[in-house]
Amino acid sequence: MHFELKPISAQGIPEALAKVERYRLLNEPSLAESICLDILAIVPDHQEALISLLLARTDQFDSHANVKRAREVLAQIQGGYEQAYYEGIIWERLGNARIHHGGNASGPSAYHALRGAMDQYEKAMKLAPSGNDDAILRWNTCARLIMQNPQIHPDPETEPEEMWQHDEAGSRIADA
Known part of the structure; x- marks a missing residue:
């Protein structure tokens, strides 16, 4: 099944980043990751969102696939x-x-x-x-x-x- 994701507003990015931090602190890294992807959908090189995405992915380390996914984000960090x-x-x-x-x-x-x-x-x-x-x-x-x-x-x-x-x-x- 395929859904078309709804974009967030650029004005909502600061609050979205605050939610990322909150979800990471609540040990909900997959929710934090999803929000980072929403931010990056509208600002692809947003460094704070990329760093938060990398951290959310490292919060989920349990397999080689997650390491690879974190390294993919690392390549975009300036x-x-x-x-x-x-x-x-x-x-x-x-x-x-x-x-x-x-x-x-x-x-x-x-x-x-x-x-x-x-x-x-x-x-x-x-x-x-x-x-x-x-x-x-x-x-x-x-x-x-x-x-x-x-x-x-x-x-x-x-x-x-x-x-x-x-x-x-x-x-x-x-x-x-």
Whole structure:
């Protein structure tokens, strides 16, 4: 069945963005995602809506498909700092999803995802505006998570590169 979606007004974007934040806080990421798509239907490069969409998609991490969908949004986000920072968010949330999912290889898999996040946060730190310590705070969170959880460790039998697949553009995508 196909429905023609109804467009929102440009004047309604600020209130729609407030609803996105509210739905994310209420752990309703699919509702937040839908609202972001409504905003992007009328302003395709709206950076705040793109960032919120990426975050709503990372809130839903439980499969490789969701990682790919978040990375598709990342490609539309402007700015070197923002690109590195939000790629770090993708890796960090993937690592957390793997920790919560459990399983035999979840510790090493989470470790490599968190290290990928830390690498991106280090790139973001170099590009951050003066006084913006967000990337440092996220890097420290990843480091503490690894240090406080002995199950999160590298797999000595697996090379780090083996934990990743590459997409068509050559970017690393975590195996699911």
